[in-house]
Amino acid sequence: MTATELQKRNEKSDHLRVLQTDSGQFFVESGEGKILYSVTINDAGDSCTCGDFAKNIKRDPDFKCKHILAVFNAVPKREVEGAVFLEKHVPRLDERWITKIEGKEFVKYPGLLDLAHQHGLSSIEVDIVQMPTNDNGNFAVCRATVMSKIGETFTDIGDANPNNCSSKVSRHLLRMASTRSIARALRSYTNVGMTALEELADFNDAIPEGGKNEYPTQPKAAKKPAAKTPKKTSPAAAKPKAKPAPVAPAVENQTQEKPAGQTAGKDNAGPRMSEAQKRAIYNLSRRRGISVEQLEQMVADAYACDLETLTSSDASAFIRQLQQAA
Numbered sequence: 247m248t249a250t251e252l253q254k255r256n257e258k259s260d261h262l263r264v265l266q267t268d269s270g271q272f273f274v275e276s277g278e279g280k281i282l283y284s285v286t287i288n289d290a291g292d293s294c295t296c297g298d299f300a301k302n303i304k305r306d307p308d309f310k311c312k313h314i315l316a317v318f319n320a321v322p323k324r325e326v327e328g329a330v331f332l333e334k335h336v337p338r339l340d341e342r343w344i345t346k347i348e349g350k351e352f353v354k355y356p357g358l359l360d361l362a363h364q365h366g367l368s369s370i371e372v373d374i375v376q377m378p379t380n381d382n383g384n385f386a387v388c389r390a391t392v393m394s395k396i397g398e399t400f401t402d403i404g405d406a407n408p409n410n411c412s413s414k415v416s417r418h419l420l421r422m423a424s425t426r427s428i429a430r431a432l433r434s435y436t437n438v439g440m441t442a443l444e445e446l447a448d449f450n451d452a453i454p455e456g457g458k459n460e461y462p463t464q465p466k467a468a469k470k471p472a473a474k475t476p477k478k479t480s481p482a483a484a485k486p487k488a489k490p491a492p493v494a495p496a497v498e499n500q501t502q503e504k505p506a507g508q509t510a511g512k513d514n515a516g517p518r519m520s521e522a523q524k525r526a527i528y529n530l531s532r533r534r535g536i537s538v539e540q541l542e543q544m545v546a547d548a549y550a551c552d553l554e555t556l557t558s559s560d561a562s563a564f565i566r567q568l569q570q571a572a
Contacts, residue, residue, distance in 0.1 A: 252310065259316035274313035283313045337364035337436070345443060352443040355425060358432040365436055366395040370428055375403065376522040378419045383558040384408055386419040387522045390427035392435045402430035403526055409559070410447040410566040447566055519561035527553070527561065530568040 263275040265282070272285040274294075283296045291307075292314050293299065299311040310318075343357020359367075375387040385407045392400045404426025406419040415422050422444075429442035531541045545553045548567075549560050556564065 252315075255310065255312040256315050256319070259312040259319055262312065262316040264316050264320040272317050274316050285313050285317050287314070287317060335364075337361055339436075339438065344440070351440050352446070353433075353438055353440040354443050355429050358429055358436060358438065358442065361436045361438070362392065362432050367392065367435075368395045369393045370431075372424045372427060374420070375525075376520060378407070381517060382520050382523075383517070383562060384419060385520065385523060385558060385562055386423040387526060388420070388423040388427040390424070390431040392428070392431040394435065398435070400431050400435040402434060403427050403529060404430055404445075405523075405526055405562070405565055407562045409562055412447075441570070445569055447570070516557040516559055519556045519558050523556075523558065523561040523565065524553075526565050527568065530565065534568065536568075 258277070262277065263279070265273040265275070267273075272287060273282040274285050275282055283294055285295075286293045292310065293303075294311050294313045296311055296313055299309065299314070302309040302311070339353065339357055339361045343354045343360070345352050345354065369392075371391045371393075373389045373391075375389050376382065376385060378384040378386040385405065387403060387405045389401060389403050404423045406415075406422035406426065408416045408419070411419065411422055425444050426442070429444055433439075433442065527541070531538075536544075542553055545551065545556060545564065548564065549556060
């Protein structure tokens, strides 16, 4: 390396910014301020990660690039700036969005949305699968698709009806179904295993009496039992009645009374479940590893009928059971 080359590079090094970490590692900024080059100064030899050093060190063992010269010039002048290595941000669910109910943790919708933005959320789209009408028992179903910045997509469904919603939101079934579908898709995207609080049928039903309720409601006034008025008895009724003659119990044509809730599938009243409800049941069972045979057995045990003959209201209750089993 000639004196002319050394002087030329030394002049270029005067305006370069030099940084030093606590461990003693030097970094020199490029002339444009866009790149940091790592410079090593020790007894074994000086080195730099720039292209000029890599090109010329092979033919000249004593070669010094402008970045090495910048360190030599800055250290005696105490013009070295302190620097630290920045840790890469790791997405984390804020604990303030987690609540406990009866010892079980639930995540709130805003927390899922915040975590998704940390992961690189690009877009959320919601499609209406079924509008709530009187014919389907006011059963709303929505499908949400979440897309990341790198093109990954996650899809899930959510449903809402008067039986699986709080009385405060029962008039907004379509919005509730949309929120639940987005929450379930965000859980898949962010790899959160906790059930979303918005997926619960009723916040107050899930909180025991006397427990801490983050969603307090006005206490309902206890109904006073109506005072019973004494019945007037006629003189004829006051007289003792003659005992009726014993009658032999009839054996033929005697039918057993069916227990409540155990009616045959053909006797079920109400409209049949919709195709959207059927798809929701199969999708939920598939995600939970429930086989078709097990699914049929669960329906038979709970409603004493085949899956195909479920009514719309029974299908809604069965979907809610599968959701809460997540």
